[in-house]
Amino acid sequence: MSTDLIMNGLQQSLILAIIAYGIMIPFRFLDFADLTADGAYPLGGAICAICMSGGVHPALAIFYGMICAGAMGVCTALIHLKFRVNSMLGGVILSAMAYSVNLRIMGKPNIALFDYDGLFGANIINNMLLIVTLLACCMIPFAVFLRTDFGLRFRVVGLNPNLAQLQCISIEKYTIFGLFLAGALFGLAGSLMVQLQSYMDVGIGVGILIHGLASLMIGEAIISNSTLNRQLLAPLLGALVYQQVQGVALSLGLAPSDLKFFTGTIVLLVIALKKSKTKMSG
Amino acid sequence: MLQLNNVSKSFSGIFEPVLKEINLSVAEGEFCTVIGANGSGKSTLMKIISGEHLADSGKIKKNGDVTQVVQDVNKGTIPSMTMLENIALSRMKTPRFSFYKRHKNEIVDKIRSLNIGLEKFIDQPLSVLSGGQRQTIATLMALNSGRKILLLDEHTSALDPKMQKMLMEYTARSIRELGLTTLMITHNMEEAVKYGDRLIMMHNGRIVFDLKGSKKSQLKIQSLLEMFHKFEDQNLLYGGKNVH
Numbered sequence: 001m002s003t004d005l006i007m008n009g010l011q012q013s014l015i016l017a018i019i020a021y022g023i024m025i026p027f028r029f030l031d032f033a034d035l036t037a038d039g040a041y042p043l044g045g046a047i048c049a050i051c052m053s054g055g056v057h058p059a060l061a062i063f064y065g066m067i068c069a070g071a072m073g074v075c076t077a078l079i080h081l082k083f084r085v086n087s088m089l090g091g092v093i094l095s096a097m098a099y100s101v102n103l104r105i106m107g108k109p110n111i112a113l114f115d116y117d118g119l120f121g122a123n124i125i126n127n128m129l130l131i132v133t134l135l136a137c138c139m140i141p142f143a144v145f146l147r148t149d150f151g152l153r154f155r156v157v158g159l160n161p162n163l164a165q166l167q168c169i170s171i172e173k174y175t176i177f178g179l180f181l182a183g184a185l186f187g188l189a190g191s192l193m194v195q196l197q198s199y200m201d202v203g204i205g206v207g208i209l210i211h212g213l214a215s216l217m218i219g220e221a222i223i224s225n226s227t228l229n230r231q232l233l234a235p236l237l238g239a240l241v242y243q244q245v246q247g248v249a250l251s252l253g254l255a256p257s258d259l260k261f262f263t264g265t266i267v268l269l270v271i272a273l274k275k276s277k278t279k280m281s282g
Numbered sequence: 283m284l285q286l287n288n289v290s291k292s293f294s295g296i297f298e299p300v301l302k303e304i305n306l307s308v309a310e311g312e313f314c315t316v317i318g319a320n321g322s323g324k325s326t327l328m329k330i331i332s333g334e335h336l337a338d339s340g341k342i343k344k345n346g347d348v349t350q351v352v353q354d355v356n357k358g359t360i361p362s363m364t365m366l367e368n369i370a371l372s373r374m375k376t377p378r379f380s381f382y383k384r385h386k387n388e389i390v391d392k393i394r395s396l397n398i399g400l401e402k403f404i405d406q407p408l409s410v411l412s413g414g415q416r417q418t419i420a421t422l423m424a425l426n427s428g429r430k431i432l433l434l435d436e437h438t439s440a441l442d443p444k445m446q447k448m449l450m451e452y453t454a455r456s457i458r459e460l461g462l463t464t465l466m467i468t469h470n471m472e473e474a475v476k477y478g479d480r481l482i483m484m485h486n487g488r489i490v491f492d493l494k495g496s497k498k499s500q501l502k503i504q505s506l507l508e509m510f511h512k513f514e515d516q517n518l519l520y521g522g523k524n525v526h
Contacts, residue, residue: 149377152367159360166332166350166358167371226362226407 005247007124011196013243014131015189019212020219020235021139022185026087027216028231029146030178031158035091036076037186037212039098040069042205044187046102049111049200058118058195062134065191066184072098073183077176095205102202110201118195131192135236138185143232154178207260214263215239217270242266284308284331284431284463289340291326300326302487303340308480310345310430311461313454315474317510318484324467327484328433331465346430346463347375351421351437358420361409365393365400365419368408372423392422396452398445414441418449425456432457434466438473446470450477471510475503485513 019037026034044065051061072094079090103109120127145151156164157174164171194200219238225231249262284307291301301323308314318324329335332348349372352358359368369389370382386404393401400415408416421437434453438446454477457464468474474481480494481501490513493501 147381147383148379149370149374149382150379152371152382153374153377155363156360156371159362160357162357163360163371167374168347 005251006244007128009243009247010240011124011128011131013215013239014128014135015192015196016211016215016243017236017239018131018135018138018185018189018192019208020215020239021135022182022189023209023212023216024231024235025142025178025182025185028225029155029158030175031161032077032080032175032179033088033091034073034076034179034182035088035209036073036094036179036183037209038205038207039091039095040072040183040186040205041190041193041208042102042200042202043072043098043105044069044190045194045200045204046105046190046202047187048191048194049113050105052113052116052118052195053111058116062119062188062191062195066187069187069190070180070184073179073181073186074176076183077179081172081175098205099202106200106202109203110199113194113198113200116198118198120196127196134188134192138188139232142181143228146228146232207263210260210263210267211242212239214267214270215242217267217274218242218245221270221273283310283343283345284465285341285343286327286331287341287343289327289330289337289342291323291330291335291338298487299338300487301330301337304487304489306482306489308463308465310463312480313457313462313464313478314466314480314482315478316465316467316482316484317469317471317474317506319510319513322484323487324484325435328435328465328467331431332433344431347427348431348433349424349427349429350433350435351417351424352435353437353439355413355416355420355440358423359408359416361416362407364405364407365411366404368419369393369423369426372427375428392426396422396448398448414445417441418445421449421453425453425460425462430463432462432464434464434468436467436469439469454478471503471506475501475506481506483509483513 019041023034023037026032047068048061048065051064052058056064076087076090076094079085079094080087119130146155153164153167153169154174154177156167156169157171161171190204193204215238216235217238218241219234219236222237222241223230223234225234245266246259250256254262286304286306289301289304290299292299304327316324316327326335328350330337331342332350366386366389367382370385373385390401390404393404396418398418400418403411408419411419417437417440424432438449441449450473466478479498480492481498482489483491491509
């Protein structure tokens with residue numbers, strides 16, 4: 001593999017890590033199977049693209065993308081909480097709806113942004129530093145939050161909802177907050193990807209969930225999620241490893257069209273390994 | 283203070299009500315033990331007081347928030363969280379945007395006062411502890427929650443005799459010190475006689491006797507067992523129908 005390929009892989013994996021964090025928050029802290037990523041990721045990208053083409057500063061365009069995708073996460077939470085719709089079903093329905101919404105926002109299936117200045121330049125190291133900074137700006141406050149009274153209550157919502165109710169913890173408020181955060185992270189990843197590629201296509205979100213999930217699973221398989229620190233490190237580590245594995249597989253001749261099959265196999269393998277490990281230790 | 287007026291409860295599929303017009307008034311700081319055979323309605327009564335079940339009819343008046351320790355330790359604790367996190371959680375009546383570790387020294391002192399060496403596990407997940415040790419922590423959580431009404435549902439039943447005695451002594455002492463209004467379900471007649479200011483027996487969804495003051499303090503295990511068996515025999519004779 002060439003250095004360029006590795007560096008590009010690293011750059012992509014940092015964006016993938018943001019998605020993996022977005023998946024981790026509802027899955028691991030709220031026990032909420034959220035499938036909004038496939039809709040919120042392109043929504044963030046679409047908002048960012050349309051803002052940039054309208055002359056909005058690229059940083060502000062990212063912010064708007066995050067807010068809108070976060071709002072989509074809130075909608076998923078409300079559909080589940082108010083109408084008692086299964087969390088997965090709610091996410092799938094909203095993601096399908098988001099496709100039409102994105103087309104409406106963009107006015108066409110794709111937008112080229114080559115004539116507009118984004119946050120990224122030609123220097124790949126600087127680009128990576130920028131993504132790491134943005135990721136740190138989101139995740140360090142979140143890691144600190146988890147160690148506060150409110151953060152502890154947030155974690156209880158997913159671990160023991162009965163106890164949460166006994167402790168007078170509002171499951172609704174924390175679920176809405178968590179899904180907003182997850183949605184905003186998907187929006188951030190979508191916006192960054194659009195600026196990195198200088199191009200937005202309405203189909204960029206198809207299957208993004210499975211890539212993020214694979215990253216999270218791989219990360220947890222490598223360092224486990226037995227402590228809070230390990231849990232918070234797992235998505236980043238998983239994304240870095242997963243993207244490199246993907247790169248190796250492609251360089252060894254795997255057809256890009258087989259990538260999703262490859263990813264699905266990895267996810268299933270990791271789940272099977274985890275289960276057999278639990279059986280052996282239990 | 284805890285007051286129940288004509289509280290009844292039925293469950294679908296069960297012909298007879300589980301609770302039948304229960305009237306009970308527990309004074310502030312009063313420690314009340316509840317005995318009764320399985321199916322007499324004790325746990326349903328607790329669940330109605332805690333808000334887990336809604337009563338079909340009647341009124342419940344509580345002068346404070348309720349905390350409880352149940353038999354199933356997994357319901358009252360989070361095994362994957364550390365001991366510190368579990369206990370800190372129970373102390374957060376008014377959560378703040380500050381680190382929960384600020385409670386650490388105070389919590390370690392509390393655990394140390396139990397004299398069973400659990401303080402060394404303060405930063406370990408609760409899953410490393412035995413069931414009895416976890417139940418001790420669950421009790422500690424309830425006692426330190428700052429809530430006024432405490433419900434204990436056979437909280438020592440899964441422990442070995444030594445641990446049972448230690449935890450019961452600690453619970454009773456803390457209830458006195460904190461002035462908690464307490465309802466404690468137990469099947470242990472010795473506990474029922476020894477602890478508490480008042481003893482209630484339930485049978486077929488009703489309170490069938492209620493002893494307090496000198497009557498309670500003079501009560502002997504033998505006479506309590508005789509009363510218990512009298513109701514049980516009636517239950518067998520009359521096919522579970524209420525005879526009062």
